[in-house]
Structures are given as structure tokens and as C-alpha cells.
Amino acid sequence: MKHLTRYLTMNIPVRMDFSNITEQVEAVVAKSGVREGLCLVNAMHITASVFINDDESGLHADYKSWLEALAPHDPKRYRHNLTGEDNADAHHKRQIMGREVVVAVTKGKLDFGPWEQIFYGEFDGRRPKRVLVKVIGD
Amino acid sequence: MKHLTRYLTMNIPVRMDFSNITEQVEAVVAKSGVREGLCLVNAMHITASVFINDDESGLHADYKSWLEALAPHDPKRYRHNLTGEDNADAHHKRQIMGREVVVAVTKGKLDFGPWEQIFYGEFDGRRPKRVLVKVIGD
Amino acid sequence: MKHLTRYLTMNIPVRMDFSNITEQVEAVVAKSGVREGLCLVNAMHITASVFINDDESGLHADYKSWLEALAPHDPKRYRHNLTGEDNADAHHKRQIMGREVVVAVTKGKLDFGPWEQIFYGEFDGRRPKRVLVKVIGD
Numbered sequence: 530m531k532h533l534t535r536y537l538t539m540n541i542p543v544r545m546d547f548s549n550i551t552e553q554v555e556a557v558v559a560k561s562g563v564r565e566g567l568c569l570v571n572a573m574h575i576t577a578s579v580f581i582n583d584d585e586s587g588l589h590a591d592y593k594s595w596l597e598a599l600a601p602h603d604p605k606r607y608r609h610n611l612t613g614e615d616n617a618d619a620h621h622k623r624q625i626m627g628r629e630v631v632v633a634v635t636k637g638k639l640d641f642g643p644w645e646q647i648f649y650g651e652f653d654g655r656r657p658k659r660v661l662v663k664v665i666g667d
Numbered sequence: 668m669k670h671l672t673r674y675l676t677m678n679i680p681v682r683m684d685f686s687n688i689t690e691q692v693e694a695v696v697a698k699s700g701v702r703e704g705l706c707l708v709n710a711m712h713i714t715a716s717v718f719i720n721d722d723e724s725g726l727h728a729d730y731k732s733w734l735e736a737l738a739p740h741d742p743k744r745y746r747h748n749l750t751g752e753d754n755a756d757a758h759h760k761r762q763i764m765g766r767e768v769v770v771a772v773t774k775g776k777l778d779f780g781p782w783e784q785i786f787y788g789e790f791d792g793r794r795p796k797r798v799l800v801k802v803i804g805d
Numbered sequence: 806m807k808h809l810t811r812y813l814t815m816n817i818p819v820r821m822d823f824s825n826i827t828e829q830v831e832a833v834v835a836k837s838g839v840r841e842g843l844c845l846v847n848a849m850h851i852t853a854s855v856f857i858n859d860d861e862s863g864l865h866a867d868y869k870s871w872l873e874a875l876a877p878h879d880p881k882r883y884r885h886n887l888t889g890e891d892n893a894d895a896h897h898k899r900q901i902m903g904r905e906v907v908v909a910v911t912k913g914k915l916d917f918g919p920w921e922q923i924f925y926g927e928f929d930g931r932r933p934k935r936v937l938v939k940v941i942g943d
């Protein structure tokens with residue numbers, strides 16, 4: 530079994546935003562030499578997500594409004610913030626959008642549908658965070 | 668390492684519905700010859716989900732009402748629909764229900780709890796879409 | 806390829822609570838002898854979750870309030886409960902928090918960011934339920 534593990538560093542200059550990391554993941558898959566297997570991509574921080582959806586700026590604006598309505602930033606709403614943090618909302622938004630994706634690798638490529646793109650979702654940015662990419666297979 | 672990849676085609680005649688695909692996934696696992704490994708099942712379209720829950724029609728009706736309340740269809744609510752689409756709500760519902768499941772394969776079978784069943788969740792149907800099933804292991 | 810499958814039994818004495826199972830998963834990884842691979846951890850029951858987030862009691866209290874607001878227990882709200890159940894809310898809460906996590910195993914350890922911990926999320930407790938842990942790799 531072949532395997533390769535790489536760590537991407539994300540540095541999102543605002544609190545909440547989404548960044549397309551598909552090309553970086555494709556590069557790890559190519560480097561791994563895996564033709565048939567699985568590729569795990571996960572946020573290593575618990576106020577961030579990795580998810581698959583459309584690369585369309587209107588949709589991303591919709592997601593931000595929607596997540597803000599479901600889990601408003603307002604620091605006073607959350608007991609977690611009594612610890613001195615102000616990012617409890619980010620821990621909630623991340624649960625909606627998910628921690629990770631697992632993507633099939635087939636014939637040496639990410640086996641994607643027509644519009645699938647991999648995004649890093651940041652909900653408490655303005656500092657460096659890491660994303661893990663691990664490919665296993667033959 | 669053994670591997671097998673298959674693509675199911677779903678054709679849901681309404682906008683939102685759920686379809687039990689457990690038997691089709693079991694058939695792929697059996698054909699793969701994998702005794703110990705992992706089975707990935709994912710929607711290849713970004714307005715659809717694959718998830719595991721109960722095969723009970725009342726629960727499915729509850730899910731539909733709940734998802735409609737969390738992300739109403741109303742096309743005018745969403746900036747994504749300014750692109751000419753009317754399915755922004757489907758991109759939101761899919762995030763709640765998830766893109767994929769990873770199921771253990773043990774002794775040649777899906778290693779399920781007593782009520783686990785795999786569903787395709789459609790949120791913008793009335794056209795063919797694909798589901799990827801990939802099994803890897805020994 | 807090496808593999809090891811273990812089943813944890815959870816017995817949460819209240820309807821909704823979260824239990825840190827990181828050490829138990831680490832023990833399965835160590836026993837598996839896998840140095841490079843993937844570890845799947847999933848709830849085997851459809852009214853429970855496995856998720857990764859922070860081990861902080863204020864955050865867990867926030868999650869409970871938030872999930873109760875998104876999917877209230879009130880049995881009369883749900884068609885699923887016409888079957889004689891009173892746990893339809895638990896099937897909804899589980900979809901928000903997710904069924905499973907897949908964690909990279911690197912150099913024989915769970916390859917975690919600084920605060921990642923694995924939790925069992927119970928939404929209809931007061932009876933034993935199982936969690937599956939499967940490790941595959943070399």
C-alpha cells in the first residue's frame with residue numbers, strides 16, 4: 530500500500546471565508562503515485578471545515594448569511610466564551626459544514642462529479658491553521 | 668489491496684426525496700471480494716447527499732419539513748440564484764445531511780448497527796445524478 | 806494491509822450528553838500495529854453521533870442548547886413518533902453533528918491538530934449503544 534501525508538497552511542485574513550484547495554489536493558494525489566485508493570482531507574482546527582460544493586461566489590455569500598443566522602457570532606450568547614474566547618460560534622458553524630471529506634482516487638485522479646470542488650471553510654480566521662491531506666491505496 | 672468502483676444512477680422524479688440504496692451498495696461490496704476494508708459512498712452532485720439513518724416514512728417526512736424550515740426553497744432568498752439557478756436551497760440542505768458516508772467492511776459485509784440503512788438524499792431532482800461507491804481493502 | 810475492528814459500548818445515563826472517547830480510539834490504533842493508514846470511528850445507532858471538537862464543558866452546554874433549538878425534543882412535533890417512538894428529535898440532532906469521523910494514522914498515531922478530540926454524542930440515551938472503530942493500513 531502506498532501512502533502520502535501533506536499539511537497545507539491556510540491563512541485567511543478575515544473571520545469567515547472559503548478557499549478553494551482542489552488544486553493543492555490534486556497535487557498531493559499526483560505526488561503520492563496512488564492510482565486506486567482514498568484521499569482524506571480534514572481541517573486540523575476545530576473552528577474550521579473542509580467541505581465539497583460549488584465554486585460560486587453568490588453561493589458562498591449565501592452560506593455566510595445562513596451560517597450567521599444559524600449560529601450568530603454574538604460572543605455573549607455562548608458559555609464557551611466565558612473561557613476568554615470569542616469564537617464559540619465558529620465551533621457551531623464548523624459542525625454544520627463538517628470537518629472532513631473522503632474522496633475516491635480512481636486511475637490516479639480525484640474521482641469527482643461535474644461541479645465538485647474542495648473548500649477550506651474558515652470561521653475564526655486571521656491566524657495560520659493547517660489542513661491534513663492523506664492518500665492511501667495502490 | 669483489492670478495490671472496486673461503481674457508479675449508481677439516481678433519477679428522482681420530484682425536487683426532494685430519499686431513496687434507500689443499501690442493497691445496491693451491498694452488491695458492490697460482494698462483487699469487490701473485499702473481506703476487511705472501507706466502503707465510501709458519496710453523492711457526485713452538490714445538491715444531493717448520501718447519509719445513514721432509519722428507513723421510516725414518517726421520519727423522512729419530518730426531515731423534509733425540517734430541511735425546508737432551515738433552508739427554504741424560495742428562490743428569491745439566495746444570491747446563488749442570480750446566476751439563473753433556482754436550487755440554492757438544495758446546496759444548503761445538502762450541507763446539513765452531508766455528502767458521503769464511510770462504512771466499515773468486516774468479514775465481507777457492511778458492518779452495520781441494527782437500524783443503519785444508506786440513503787441517497789435528493790434536493791434538486793427530476794434529472795439523472797450519480798452516486799460513487801468505492802471499496803478498498805483485502 | 807493490516808486491519809483491526811473493535812466495538813465500544815457506550816451507556817449514557819441521560820437523554821443527551823457527550824463523552825470523550827479519544828483514549829479508547831488511541832488504544833485500538835496502538836493495538837492494530839498500523840503505522841500509516843486511516844481510522845474510521847462511527848456511531849452504530851442512528852440517534853447518536855461521533856464528532857471531533859473541543860473538550861470544554863461550556864461548549865458542550867452550548868451545543869446542547871443549540872441542538873435543542875434546532876430540533877426540539879417535543880414528541881408531538883414529529884410524524885416519526887406516531888410509530889410509538891419519542892426520539893425523532895434525536896434522529897435530527899444526529900444529522901447536524903454527523904455519524905462518523907475518519908482520522909489519519911501517521912507514524913502509528915492519530916494525526917491530530919492541537920485541540921482535536923473524538924466525542925460520542927448521545928441524543929437518546931439511557932441504554933447501551935455501540936461505536937465501531939476500524940483501522941486499516943500498513
